[in-house]
Amino acid sequence: MMGMTETKDLSLKLEFLCRDGSDSMLIRDAIAVLISHILKALIELEK
Numbered sequence: 001m002m003g004m005t006e007t008k009d010l011s012l013k014l015e016f017l018c019r020d021g022s023d024s025m026l027i028r029d030a031i032a033v034l035i036s037h038i039l040k041a042l043i044e045l046e047k
Helices: 004-020 024-046
Strands: none
Touching (some): 004 024
16 A cells, blocks of 8 residues: 555654644644545555
């Protein structure tokens, strides 16, 4: 699947943001992008 490396990197970034106590908007933005990647992966798997 395309973009899975980027998704893995994003999940690591998200973990760091949460552990670091970063701004909640940065965390929310990262979660939104991660969910978008997951949805795209699901669509690819259904084809």
